[in-house]
Amino acid sequence: MKNDIKEIENQLTQLSHMNTSITHHKEIIKEPILLAKRANPVALGLLAFPMLFMIGIILKHEIHAEVPWITGFSEWLVNIDPHSSGNFVSSNISQLLLGLPLIAIILVLFSILRSAKVNENREFELSFKLNIWGGVIIILSFLIFLAYMVFLFSR
Amino acid sequence: MDLSQKYTGQVITDTQAGRFGIIYESYFSRIFNFLLKKSGNFSLARDLCADTFLKAFLSFQKREVKFQESLPWLYKIALNEYRLHLRSRKYKPKLVLKEIIPEQEDSFLEEEQQAEQEILSNENYRKLHSLLAQLKEVQKNCIMLKYVEGLSLEEISQITGLKVGTIKSHVSRGLKKMRDISNS
Numbered sequence: 001m002k003n004d005i006k007e008i009e010n011q012l013t014q015l016s017h018m019n020t021s022i023t024h025h026k027e028i029i030k031e032p033i034l035l036a037k038r039a040n041p042v043a044l045g046l047l048a049f050p051m052l053f054m055i056g057i058i059l060k061h062e063i064h065a066e067v068p069w070i071t072g073f074s075e076w077l078v079n080i081d082p083h084s085s086g087n088f089v090s091s092n093i094s095q096l097l098l099g100l101p102l103i104a105i106i107l108v109l110f111s112i113l114r115s116a117k118v119n120e121n122r123e124f125e126l127s128f129k130l131n132i133w134g135g136v137i138i139i140l141s142f143l144i145f146l147a148y149m150v151f152l153f154s155r
Numbered sequence: 156m157d158l159s160q161k162y163t164g165q166v167i168t169d170t171q172a173g174r175f176g177i178i179y180e181s182y183f184s185r186i187f188n189f190l191l192k193k194s195g196n197f198s199l200a201r202d203l204c205a206d207t208f209l210k211a212f213l214s215f216q217k218r219e220v221k222f223q224e225s226l227p228w229l230y231k232i233a234l235n236e237y238r239l240h241l242r243s244r245k246y247k248p249k250l251v252l253k254e255i256i257p258e259q260e261d262s263f264l265e266e267e268q269q270a271e272q273e274i275l276s277n278e279n280y281r282k283l284h285s286l287l288a289q290l291k292e293v294q295k296n297c298i299m300l301k302y303v304e305g306l307s308l309e310e311i312s313q314i315t316g317l318k319v320g321t322i323k324s325h326v327s328r329g330l331k332k333m334r335d336i337s338n339s
Contacts, residue, residue: 004334008286011279012302018274019188 039111040133043104047140050097053077054147061151098148101141108134175215178225179208185226185304186233188274192303193237193295195275195284197267203240207233227313230304234296234314241292286333294329297322 056074059065081093112134114127186207191200211232220228274280287295293315300311301322308319315322 004338005330008283008330008333008337009302011283012298013305015192015280015283015303016305018192018277018280019184020191020274 033113034107034110036111036131036134039107040131040137043107043137044133046100046104046107047137047144050100050144051140053097054144057151058147098144101144104137105141108137174219174222175212178211178215178220178222178229181222182226182229183208186229189230189299189304190233190237191274192280192284193299194240197271197275199240203233203236207236210236227306227310230300230306230314238292282337283333286336289336290329290332291325293317294325294332297325298329298333301326 053074056070059067060071077093112128114129187204190203194200300306308322311322312319
């Protein structure tokens with residue numbers, strides 16, 4: 001019985017001598033500047049206020065619908081700016097709010113950008129690794145800008 | 156371009172990345188072969204190994220590990236990755252970036268076939284792999300680290316966080332179970 005265990009031990013030890021070469025399978029590792037799992041929630045948080053603001057404006061001025069806590073929020077933001085005189089397009093606060101999507105886009109860009117230094121060739125490689133949330137944030141940011149631009153030029 | 160190429164040149168040991176590059180160069184193959192023998196699946200071993208080293212690299216940036224202590228540390232991360240794989244039905248490495256250069260595809264296939272010939276289709280390996288598969292994960296780990304990887308009980312203790320006596324007991328019970336299954 002004991003011999004059986006010895007035999008198994010020998011067979012297992014023989015496995016240690018079996019190795020395969022994997023030089024071509026070494027993965028390419030590029031460092032992200034920011035980790036997407038951290039950057040994406042922050043970017044989404046930054047988008048929340050401008051989105052709410054623009055949705056409120058669209059509901060009020062285009063659809064002529066009153067959803068109290070959304071349109072009320074937009075109205076309140078426009079009215080607390082003494083220079084707006086009720087016009088959201090010229091409101092400093094709305095312009096400030098629209099700066100947030102820009103920061104969100106920059107955060108996402110940092111999280112999808114990968115860098116690698118090639119010492120031998122004195123090169124610095126940059127590449128993009130797309131992720132779904134990053135794409136969603138960029139699209140939402142552009143939609144907010146687009147909506148603002150439409151209002152800006154239509155007035 | 157892989158990390159080994161990335162950190163060759165003049166900055167080998169002067170930088171943190173250079174020091175990790177040495178660990179990567181020294182142990183990539185060993186960790187890969189360990190994961191290959193453990194999983195019996197080339198693609199899975201490759202993904203797990205890459206994620207192991209990427210996690211190790213991110214952790215190394217926060218806290219450096221001495222070269223002498225790096226092997227047990229890498230085994231620990233690799234085992235953790237394997238555990239994560241067992242938890243999820245379909246392993247999806249979260250950090251791995253893969254770039255397969257078309258001209259290298261042949262070499263990639265060649266290596267996979269080589270691994271198939273050298274290890275995976277080996278009769279001894281297949282028999283032992285099926286026996287090991289029936290053990291508890293902890294027994295399997297202890298046996299593989301002791302016999303296949305040739306690590307000392309102290310090193311296994313560092314990797315698994317178990318006491319030496321407990322490891323001995325797992326090894327002994329595991330071997331007995333393997334014997335019983337092969338005899339039945």
